[in-house]
Amino acid sequence: xxxxxxxxxxxxxxxxxxxxxxxxxxxxxxxxxxxxxxxxxxxxxxxxxxxxxxxxxxxxxxxxxxxxxxxxxxxxxxxxxxxxxxxxxxxxxxxxxxxxxxxxxxxxxxxxxxxxxxxxxxxxxxxxxxxxxxxxxxxxxxxxxxxxxxxxxxxxxxxxxxxxxxxxxxxxxxxxxxxxxxxxxxxx
Amino acid sequence: xxxxxxxxxxxxxxxxxxxxxxxxxxxxxxxxxxxxxxxxxxxxxxxxxxxxxxxxxxxxxxxxxxxxxxxxxxxxxxxxxxxxxxxxxxxxxxxxxxxxxxxxxxxxxxxxxxxxxxxxxxxxxxxxxxxxxxxxxxxxxxxxxxxxxxxxxxxxxxxxxxxxxxxxxxxxxxxxxxxxxxxxxxxxxxxxxxxxxxxxxxxxxxxxxxxxxxxxxxxxxxxxxxxxxxxxxxxxxxxxxxxxxxxxxxxxxxxxxxxxxxxxxxxxxxxxxxxxxxxxxxxxxxxxxxxxxxxxxxxxxxxxxxxxxxxxxxxxxxxxxxxxxxxxxxxxxxxxxxxxxxxxxxxxxxxxxxxxxxxxxxxxxxxxxxxxxxxxxxxxxxxxxxxxxxxxxxxxxxxxxxxxxxxxxxxxxxxxxxxxxxxx
Numbered sequence: 001x002x003x004x005x006x007x008x009x010x011x012x013x014x015x016x017x018x019x020x021x022x023x024x025x026x027x028x029x030x031x032x033x034x035x036x037x038x039x040x041x042x043x044x045x046x047x048x049x050x051x052x053x054x055x056x057x058x059x060x061x062x063x064x065x066x067x068x069x070x071x072x073x074x075x076x077x078x079x080x081x082x083x084x085x086x087x088x089x090x091x092x093x094x095x096x097x098x099x100x101x102x103x104x105x106x107x108x109x110x111x112x113x114x115x116x117x118x119x120x121x122x123x124x125x126x127x128x129x130x131x132x133x134x135x136x137x138x139x140x141x142x143x144x145x146x147x148x149x150x151x152x153x154x155x156x157x158x159x160x161x162x163x164x165x166x167x168x169x170x171x172x173x174x175x176x177x178x179x180x181x182x183x184x185x186x187x188x
Numbered sequence: 189x190x191x192x193x194x195x196x197x198x199x200x201x202x203x204x205x206x207x208x209x210x211x212x213x214x215x216x217x218x219x220x221x222x223x224x225x226x227x228x229x230x231x232x233x234x235x236x237x238x239x240x241x242x243x244x245x246x247x248x249x250x251x252x253x254x255x256x257x258x259x260x261x262x263x264x265x266x267x268x269x270x271x272x273x274x275x276x277x278x279x280x281x282x283x284x285x286x287x288x289x290x291x292x293x294x295x296x297x298x299x300x301x302x303x304x305x306x307x308x309x310x311x312x313x314x315x316x317x318x319x320x321x322x323x324x325x326x327x328x329x330x331x332x333x334x335x336x337x338x339x340x341x342x343x344x345x346x347x348x349x350x351x352x353x354x355x356x357x358x359x360x361x362x363x364x365x366x367x368x369x370x371x372x373x374x375x376x377x378x379x380x381x382x383x384x385x386x387x388x389x390x391x392x393x394x395x396x397x398x399x400x401x402x403x404x405x406x407x408x409x410x411x412x413x414x415x416x417x418x419x420x421x422x423x424x425x426x427x428x429x430x431x432x433x434x435x436x437x438x439x440x441x442x443x444x445x446x447x448x449x450x451x452x453x454x455x456x457x458x459x460x461x462x463x464x465x466x467x468x469x470x471x472x473x474x475x476x477x478x479x480x481x482x483x484x485x486x487x488x489x490x491x492x493x494x495x496x497x498x499x500x501x502x503x504x505x506x507x508x509x510x511x512x513x514x515x516x517x518x519x520x521x522x523x524x525x526x527x528x529x530x531x532x533x534x535x536x537x538x539x540x541x542x543x544x545x546x547x548x549x550x551x552x553x554x555x556x557x558x559x560x561x562x563x564x565x566x567x568x569x570x571x572x573x574x575x576x577x578x579x580x581x582x583x584x585x586x587x588x589x590x591x592x593x594x595x596x597x598x599x600x601x602x603x604x605x606x607x608x609x610x611x612x
Contacts, residue, residue, distance in 0.1 A: 168467045178463035179452040
């Protein structure tokens with residue numbers, strides 16, 4: 001593996017030491033590793049809704065983000081909507097983008113690779129006849145997602161590709177999208 | 189019955205340990221549940237050959253003497269080789285002796301077997317890493333009308349009911365079984381998760397020759413970044429075919445095996461396949477190339493160029509543009525699933541609390557630190573990368589028998605003094 005031999009220590013702003021010691025501690029106490037991530041949503045009008053995230057559960061107790069974050073979702077005007085926010089499927093792409101990119105930074109830090117810039121574009125193909133109910137053979141979701149990274153770093157092309165590959169291997173959202181998950185929806 | 193050390197398991201690991209214990213004049217017995225090399229006799233398919241070349245079976249005091257050092261042993265030849273070893277070193281093996289319990293006593297260990305019990309000061313667990321098939325959770329959801337078997341139960345294509353076959357797992361076993369079944373005329377789908385791709389031959393030499401020569405196999409467990417990961421790596425995707433042909437996903441693809449993502453679930457009559465196929469293949473290609481780079485660097489420094497062929501790279505793993513994510517069980521025609529998803533050891537007889545939350549014995553390079561006098565051998569990356577190879581177990585046995593000897597001496601000193609006082 002190529003390692004940076006600069007006089008300055010590699011710093012991508014990721015505290016890998018803390019992550020590695022968390023991994024060590026949590027493999028010894030699996031209960032503390034059980035997290036619950038939560039979101040809540042309120043319908044506003046039409047296809048416009050607002051989701052918020054604030055609290056979650058982890059390390060054996062309730063936890064809180066520093067602030068409550070909210071995300072407006074809607075659909076564009078060509079869907080006869082008012083376009084007050086991103087479409088939910090775009091939020092999924094944003095989730096994947098952020099998850100993979102956080103992974104790239106963490107893996108780079110762990111492998112002693114200094115990043116200078118990281119950007120990516122994501123594109124998910126979709127045949128909307130699925131969600132419109134126009135053709136029952138067409139899937140509702142993406143028929144595929146393409147992620148294209150541009151990375152400038154002190155590393156060979158092979159090492160950069162390995163970074164990106166490893167970030168997929170460790171990504172929660174990548175796993176959520178590529179593997180099935182049981183979803184239970186109930187009405188109170 | 190009493191002895192100083194009991195070795196549980198009469199395969200290559202137990203026998204190599206026996207050789208070293210004898211050399212260090214430590215009384216011992218080797219307990220074997222079946223015959224010598226039992227797993228090799230009863231838990232392997234008919235056509236299997238060792239994936240290490242014949243020369244690479246150097247055991248303490250024993251090595252290959254035949255005329256085909258670069259060939260690959262069949263299972264009968266492997267059994268003969270290990271049996272020959274037991275004989276040549278006169279190992280004190282008790283065959284057909286199954287251990288039913290191992291427990292601590294006030295002054296050592298008690299090993300209970302189906303033919304008597306042994307009291308001893310030290311114990312070496314050499315019962316193997318591959319006693320049971322390790323099935324994924326999805327195995328429990330397979331519909332009843334589908335036949336399932338593990339790579340340990342697979343023998344030959346004749347045993348498999350007519351119809352298409354899904355082989356789950358693309359390491360050494362899964363790829364070889366997929367290859368054999370497809371060549372026997374079955375339509376084979378191979379579900380591919382994380383795997384370790386390796387060429388059989390590189391620059392005119394066997395890949396294992398390179399890894400041996402360049403010191404890759406000697407890598408010490410203490411120098412590895414992430415030993416847990418290194419110990420959990422899937423087996424090398426290699427096969428010991430007599431013609432030395434390369435077995436990889438591209439070769440399987442070229443004979444018609446359908447490659448799909450990891451089997452992630454079975455729901456509403458459909459196989460759910462992971463969308464990660466492209467990434468696991470990219471990872472395997474990258475890691476293979478990293479190893480080849482290291483080999484080239486080593487060759488530049490250590491070999492004259494006419495000793496080997498020039499460097500080259502292998503074609504990237506070909507993955508179809510949109511591998512299927514769902515496969516209807518009925519229309520796929522799949523009648524049989526073969527699980528080639530790895531193995532785990534069986535410690536159902538172990539009555540000492542030295543296992544971690546996943547059931548594996550906690551150890552430091554084979555020294556079971558929570559239970560002094562107890563040792564483990566023959567596990568992946570126990571002390572070095574080659575620890576599970578027939579070729580690698582000898583060095584581990586040397587190190588661990590030395591530790592065991594030191595420990596015995598430490599134990600005996602006060603005891604002898606006590607005995608002395610009583611006699612006078």
